[in-house]
Amino acid sequence: MSGDMREVTYRQALNEALAEELERDANVFLMGEEVAQYNGAYKVSQGLLDRFGPMRIIDTPISENGFAGMGVGAAMVGLRPIVEFMTFSFSLVAFDQVVNNATNMLTMSGGQFNIPITFRGPNGPAHQLGATHSHATECLYANFPGLKICTPATPRDAKGLLKTAIRDNNPVLVLESELLYSSKGMIEPADQELLIPLGEAELKREGSDVTIICYAQTVPLALAAAEALEEEEISAEVLDLRSIKPLDLHAILNSVAKTHRVVVAEQDRPYCGIGSEICYRIQKEIFDELDAPIARVSQEDVPMPYNERLEKAVLPSAEKIVAAVKKVCDA
Amino acid sequence: MSAPEQRDEVEMLALMLLIRRFEERASQQYQAQKIGGFCHLYIGQEAVVVGAIAATRDDDYLITAYRDHAHALARGTSANACMAELFGKVTGCSRGLGGSMHYFDKARHMYGGHAIVGAHVPLAAGIALASKYRNEDRVTLCFFGDGAINQGAFHEALNMAGVLKLPVIFICENNLFAMGTSVERSTSLKQIVDRAEGYDIPGFIADGMNFREVRDKLTEVVEAIRQNSHPAFVEIRTYRYRGHSMSDPASYRTKDQLEKYRLDDPITRLRAQLTREGKLSNEQFDVMDKHAKDTALASVTFAEKSEEPPIEELYNYTYAP
Ligand SMILES: Cc1ncc(C[n+]2csc(CCOP(=O)(O)OP(=O)(O)O)c2C)c(N)n1
Numbered sequence: 001m002s003g004d005m006r007e008v009t010y011r012q013a014l015n016e017a018l019a020e021e022l023e024r025d026a027n028v029f030l031m032g033e034e035v036a037q038y039n040g041a042y043k044v045s046q047g048l049l050d051r052f053g054p055m056r057i058i059d060t061p062i063s064e065n066g067f068a069g070m071g072v073g074a075a076m077v078g079l080r081p082i083v084e085f086m087t088f089s090f091s092l093v094a095f096d097q098v099v100n101n102a103t104n105m106l107t108m109s110g111g112q113f114n115i116p117i118t119f120r121g122p123n124g125p126a127h128q129l130g131a132t133h134s135h136a137t138e139c140l141y142a143n144f145p146g147l148k149i150c151t152p153a154t155p156r157d158a159k160g161l162l163k164t165a166i167r168d169n170n171p172v173l174v175l176e177s178e179l180l181y182s183s184k185g186m187i188e189p190a191d192q193e194l195l196i197p198l199g200e201a202e203l204k205r206e207g208s209d210v211t212i213i214c215y216a217q218t219v220p221l222a223l224a225a226a227e228a229l230e231e232e233e234i235s236a237e238v239l240d241l242r243s244i245k246p247l248d249l250h251a252i253l254n255s256v257a258k259t260h261r262v263v264v265a266e267q268d269r270p271y272c273g274i275g276s277e278i279c280y281r282i283q284k285e286i287f288d289e290l291d292a293p294i295a296r297v298s299q300e301d302v303p304m305p306y307n308e309r310l311e312k313a314v315l316p317s318a319e320k321i322v323a324a325v326k327k328v329c330d331a
Numbered sequence: 332m333s334a335p336e337q338r339d340e341v342e343m344l345a346l347m348l349l350i351r352r353f354e355e356r357a358s359q360q361y362q363a364q365k366i367g368g369f370c371h372l373y374i375g376q377e378a379v380v381v382g383a384i385a386a387t388r389d390d391d392y393l394i395t396a397y398r399d400h401a402h403a404l405a406r407g408t409s410a411n412a413c414m415a416e417l418f419g420k421v422t423g424c425s426r427g428l429g430g431s432m433h434y435f436d437k438a439r440h441m442y443g444g445h446a447i448v449g450a451h452v453p454l455a456a457g458i459a460l461a462s463k464y465r466n467e468d469r470v471t472l473c474f475f476g477d478g479a480i481n482q483g484a485f486h487e488a489l490n491m492a493g494v495l496k497l498p499v500i501f502i503c504e505n506n507l508f509a510m511g512t513s514v515e516r517s518t519s520l521k522q523i524v525d526r527a528e529g530y531d532i533p534g535f536i537a538d539g540m541n542f543r544e545v546r547d548k549l550t551e552v553v554e555a556i557r558q559n560s561h562p563a564f565v566e567i568r569t570y571r572y573r574g575h576s577m578s579d580p581a582s583y584r585t586k587d588q589l590e591k592y593r594l595d596d597p598i599t600r601l602r603a604q605l606t607r608e609g610k611l612s613n614e615q616f617d618v619m620d621k622h623a624k625d626t627a628l629a630s631v632t633f634a635e636k637s638e639e640p641p642i643e644e645l646y647n648y649t650y651a652p
Contacts, residue, residue, distance in 0.1 A: 038511035061481035128367030306430030307419035
């Protein structure tokens with residue numbers, strides 16, 4: 001990296017990515033609820049309407065199925081839509097368009113129609129929003145071949161992954177996180193192109209005793225857990241997947257071959273979860289490297305309760321990760 | 332069942348006052364961080380739901396969106412149960428599991444509190460289907476905002492209600508904005524009520540700042556439905572005084588617009604009407620208002636003192652026994 005790194009928020013980083021790609025390619029446009037005049041429900045699209053005008057920054061009615069489908073149609077003719085879901089909980093209203101139209105089209109048309117569309121917005125539980133508004137949707141979407149999924153946890157990853165997603169010729173979900181929008185991190189200078197490939201995990205912290213595999217909201221939790229574990233003289237490696245699909249199996253296996261113990265920290269629910277898939281792959285490839293059964297920390301398998309204490313009991317936390325690591329290390 | 336006797340207007344005014352004072356307290360408690368998540372206030376719109384209550388029976392079904400505190404209170408859910416829900420307590424109307432956006436009270440035929448915009452409109456049609464199926468003469472009141480009329484679920488439900496002649500009243504609380512988006516910017520229609528025409532459903536308009544107009548219009552509609560099952564659509568024009576939710580500064584609208592509606596306040600108007608007609612003295616009003624304030628305040632104490640839902644119950648409501 002050259003030039004002076006600077007500190008930005010996750011929100012700003014996303015905003016930069018959008019602005020740069022809108023600037024770079026006239027086929028790119030942004031569409032969604034409150035993205036234009038209101039500058040985004042979470043202010044990610046701040047200033048973009050002023051800069052790019054109403055043909056490229058489009059406010060929609062509350063019609064997720066309609067505008068997601070409109071995005072797919074526009075992509076069929078070669079535009080590169082960025083569709084914002086106010087949250088991915090509302091993407092469930094548009095599930096059919098994302099899955100059946102965006103994702104299946106290339107295969108169904110015998111390779112004639114690729115769909116270069118980005119669906120983005122906050123995903124995963126925020127704080128006490130209750131069952132309808134707290135969905136982590138990555139497991140759901142990960143089940144569909146044809147879709148790529150990334151889950152940035154830092155400003156740098158947010159910018160680099162979003163830019164790559166917009167340039168990708170396939171439907172890509174950029175699953176952001178409401179709880180991370182105001183978090184800060186270091187990032188390359190504004191004039192330096194920042195692209196992070198999909199499907200590349202990153203070691204957020206090196207360690208030797210255990211690998212904590214995490215993504216999105218569980219990255220800061222895993223880092224906090226690793227810090228706490230240091231006091232107990234357990235050296236934890238924190239591997240941020242960054243992309244759910246494609247999955248960086250290589251990075252996972254490398255780390256596990258080094259530490260021999262694994263905890264998977266997921267923000268989604270356990271059943272048919274990302275962690276299940278990872279556990280399967282690890283034992284299939286390098287069973288002999290494991291010194292202990294793999295532990296998983298995920299949500300409890302219940303619809304999200306509103307009550308704060310119960311919500312906390314449902315969600316993964318640094319404490320739960322610490323406990324899982326200790327168990328794995330004691331084994 | 333026969334038509335209900337006209338509900339007492341002074342009582343209806345008291346109900347509007349209770350709703351307003353409850354929400355003022357909720358707002359204060361939200362700011363004090365006693366309440367989590369999203370909180371959407373109904374202040375300004377009270378005459379809509381109370382007018383509907385005045386036109387219907389206690390056994391009619393009611394379902395609404397996430398701006399739902401008033402609808403539960405209007406249905407007779409206690410202020411205590413409503414406030415406790417905001418506090419996430421087990422004494423809340425959804426045992427602290429639902430929160431502000433997901434109020435439910437089955438005993439009072441309050442079928443929720445639904446937070447996905449438009450998603451409850453088909454539920455209303457389904458509830459009405461059950462009434463028809465069972466030969467009941469109950470109507471279903473389905474409330475939603477102007478933002479909901481552009482969801483597919485809304486359109487599909489209206490069409491089926493029309494085809495099956497279901498006893499449901501679709502009540503659009505048109506407060507001019509869906510979050511920061513004005514109706515003109517979201518909706519390809521001259522007026523919202525015209526949506527009904529597309530489904531051959533009779534449509535009506537009422538002034539939502541005027542309790543009597545809402546009640547009278549809905550009374551007419553309800554009686555017609557009880558005689559002969561069919562759906563209806565009522566656009567009620569109203570205004571929310573506060574932002575969309577507690578975190579919205581509402582900078583997309585003018586002070587003048589807000590002032591204009593505040594001057595047309597539904598509570599002030601009904602009070603003036605009753606006073607002019609000699610049905611309500613200032614002293615009586617003050618007593619009523621004090622009672623509403625006391626009830627709201629007491630609900631905070633109740634909520635504070637209530638227990639949290641036990642952690643052991645986490646899995647109790649995922650599947651029915
Ligand atoms: C499917 C879906 N999309 C988006 C949202 C986010 N959202 C919540 S309320 C709202 C505006 C709704 O406005 P309106 O229907 O007019 O009701 P009002 O808030 O005025 O009562 C939006 C966009 C949601 N809850 N559900």
